[in-house]
Amino acid sequence: MGVWQSYRLRLQRKRWLIRAFRKRRELSRVADRTDTIRPNDLLLFSTQRNEKIRLPYFLDYYRDQGINHFLIVDNDSTDGSAEYLAEQPDVSVWTSSASYKRSRFGVDWLNWLQMKHAHGHWCLTVDPDEFLIYPFCDTRPLRALTDWLDASSIKSFSAMLLDMYPKGRLDAHPYSQGQNPIEIAGWFDSGNYSMSRNRKFGNLWIQGGPRARVFFPDQPENAPALNKVPLVKWNKKYAYVSSTHMLLPRGLNQVYDEWGGEKASGVLLHAKFLDTFTSKAAEELSRGQHYSASVEYKAYAESLKDDPDLWCKWSEKYINWRQLEILGLMSKGNWA
Amino acid sequence: MLVHTALGRAEQAARHWSAAGCPVVIHVDKGVSRKIYERFVASLSDVKNLEFSRRYRCEWGTWGIVAASQSASELMLERFRDVRHVYLASGSCLPLRPVEELIEYLEERPQTDFIESATTADVPWTVGGLDHERFTLRFPFSWKRNRFLFDKYVEFQRLFRLRRKMPNGLTPHMGSQWWCLTRQTLSAILQDPDRAEYDRFFRQVWIPDESYFQTLARQYAIKIESRSLTLSKFDFQGKPHIFYDDHLQLLRRSDCFVARKIWPHADRLYEAFLTDPAGAMKRTEPNPGKIDRIFAKAVDRRTRGRPGLYMQSRFPNEDWENGVTAAPYSVFCGFSEVFENFEPWLAKSTGARVHGHLFAPERAHFAESQTTIHGALSEAPLLRDYNAAAFLTNLIWNTRGERQCFQFGPADNQDINWRMAKDPNAQISVISGAWAVPLFRSNRNFMDIRKEAAALQKIESDFLNVLRSPYTKARVRIWMMAEFIEAPMEPLQGILDEIGPTQQRRLSEVPKMVDLNGFGQFLQNLKNQGMHPYLMGDFPVERAIETKSEAPRKPYLVR
Secondary structure, X not given: OOHHHHHHHHHHHHHHHHHHHHHHHHOEEEEOOHHHOOXXXXXXXXXXXXXXXXXXXXXXXXXXXOOOEEEEEEOOOOOOHHHHHHHOOOEEEEEOOOXXXXXXXXXXXXXXXXXXXXXXXXXEEOOOOEEEEOOOOOOOOHHHHHHHHHHOOOOEEOEEEEEOEOOOOHHHOOOOOOOOHHHHOOEEOOOOEEEEEOOOOOOEXXXXXXXXXXXXXXXXXXXXXXXXXXXXXXXXXXXXXEOOOEEEOHHHHOOOEOOOXXXXXXXXXXXXXXXXXXXXXXXXXXXXXXXXXXXXXXXXXXXXXXXXXXXXXXXEEOOOHHHHHHHOOOEOOOOO | OEEOOOHHXXXXXXXXXXXXXXXXXXXXXXXXXXXXXXXXXXXXXXXXXXXXXXXOOOOOOOOHHXXXXXXXXXXXXXXXXXXXXXXXXXXXXXXXXXXXXXXXXXXXOOOEEEOOOXXXXXXXXXXXXXXXXXXXXXXXXXXXXXXXXHHHHHHHHHHOOXXXXXXXHXXXXXXXXXXXXXXXXXXXXXXXXXXXHHHHHHHOOOOHHHOHHHHHHHHHOOEEEXXXXXXXXXXOOOOEOOEOHHHHHHHHOOOOOEEOOEOOOOHHHHHHHHHOHHHHHOOOOOOHHHHHHHHHHHXXXXXXXXOOOOEOOEOOOOOOOOOOOXXXXXXXXXXXXXXXXXXXXXXHHHOOEEEEEOOOOOOOOOHHHOOEEHHHEEOOHHHHHHXXXXXXXHHHHHOXXXXXXEXXXXXXXXXXXXXXXXXXXXXXXXXXXXXXXXXXXXXXXXXXXXXXXXXXXXXXXXXXXXXXXXXXXXXXXXXXXXXXXXXXXXXXXXXXXXXXXXXXXXXXXXXXXXXXXXXXXXXXXXXXXXXXXXXXXXXXXXXXXXXXXXXXXXXXXXX
């Protein structure tokens, strides 16, 4: 990479930061408990809209892993989720009725909050339907991982999005509040992912899984990206570029080894496909607030008419992180 | 005991040592703030046989750690006259066996120094390319804070061949910084008349804490056991592995006296080994090898990875894959064209999974006409062609443990040619020119046939050029079709033998060859149209004429 290219990326990063700074006005404070954040705390950032039914399990899941404080932007919910979040002692909530799309799908809002509150912290950026799995997550808290990353001078940790789905029709098993969504959507595709390098940002571009298999078999280039870097030792100069798929400076995207070795990595279990999905997809389609003219949601709506079964004979049932490790979806790297 | 963080754990460890009757001298890093230091000193004020030594700033790889160990050792030897062995430990060290056992062990070996100490020439331990140069160059700049200057100054010295000589002709030795020395040896090192000179030299050695005592102990020790009593495992960057709660059973069986480094929040480990004396005692069968294996595997995973795996954190550059694919597989070109029942026959005689044309334009023909296969890999052609190489590597990765065979030909997607050719796991067998057989048997206009034959011949010729290139690592066999059908048995037997243990020792049943009557004439017709099919070799037109009157040929059989 030449000097010119790296200078342009630097400008781009500045641009995202300035944009985030401008967008701060779109956020209004609902509950601000950020003064309780202590220097070593692990922070979680998220945006959500009408996800109240998912929130209790989501918060508990990450509390168990050792997240100390949640910073959540609520995008104009109507189901009382903002109020629910505001009641939680370890949650700070902002709300915004501005356009989700024009905030680059929440990235600008979170970039601003991270700039302001996450400097020097390990911070995890996930959606309410994403559940982080990392090596040894059943025996070691998240703090063990971040301490090890610190000791190894690693600043970012990748966790690929793994789409989970139920067996049978989506509406066959209704999700109830507080329930582990993986109990319902317990299946995944283990080995149909393709990846290529993004030379500009240095990240891997991963596509595949059930969404490519069922919704995009004829236009694979439109299948959603699955690469994510959700866990980062934040610095106020960092900026997420596109969702949590990539960041600037680009060195943070170098989460993969190029000389044959394996770096440590995790998985984000993506429990998108619950019974709530059909109505959600219809709503999102009408709002048109999603990526690339909501091409993804158009494809869903098209296929959902026939109520497809994402499950196939070769789907794998989720057991634990060791299973994902053996299947080659994540790696312990040299953490032992 | 050298301490810099997690003072609470250090206090626990210090109390443990002291309770067993061992005098303790603690060195606290100068980086620790005065307030925290004083609180730490106060918290240990009730422990009798415990002293604090003068504080130095200990940065990794610098002299500070040696200075700290020197002054702490001096204080120890001077203040506690009965001490025979001095054990250098850190705040994140955890005694695994009761301290009494260690004391007994050392009493039985009163003149033995336990210090890992090997000459640099003989052991390739070092990480980062500096081994003997650790001693011959100077390192005034910090590696952690001034990496640029550090590297530049090393380059500068290499360029101008600046060297230093070891003082008094010492032989440089290196090893773990956690040692256990006898009073005799330690005091000899500390009271050496030339110590000022040695110190001056080692001050500018790279990572002196791994070489100062290791080198000097060789001068004075009566009996050196070159090993550390502290269990400490290092990863590929030379940084110690950390132990967590889930290592409890491993550590119990490790049979070592002391382990480092322990994660400060590993409550169960501290509880098991420090506060519960009975817990530490009830050790199961010692199995120290297991820890070694686990950490050796971790290093191997980080440096070499799993062959044939492409994933979010392993995406090797081309030719650095350490295994393009995960397992051996076989590719057959032209066999299913020449034989009528080749696929079922192959599946039967090898027990392998035999697919049709996986890269066919209309879809991936998986074995048993499945629409998806292991790993939910889909037959959709666009999805496959979007990244054909990933399709292949995924298939082989997903089906580890089961040999895969598939058909390939010039009508298929050719994107994977190089990927297969450069893969030592690929066994590629080609009957060149066999693509003409389906054309010969088809019911199409001759001009279309001619056009397609020309195109296929061109593609296959390119494919053969790839297979014959010097970069090819696959096991390649190529026969011209004419040559192959003369004696198909031997090639088939050879391929099967290579695929692996088959049920039969010899082929008892061969696949049925398609009826090639008139094929020679067909080729001659193509030639007459100006399209010379050359890949299949010489097919005499006459042979077709000779056999014209005979009944259809019987399949080859071996008696």
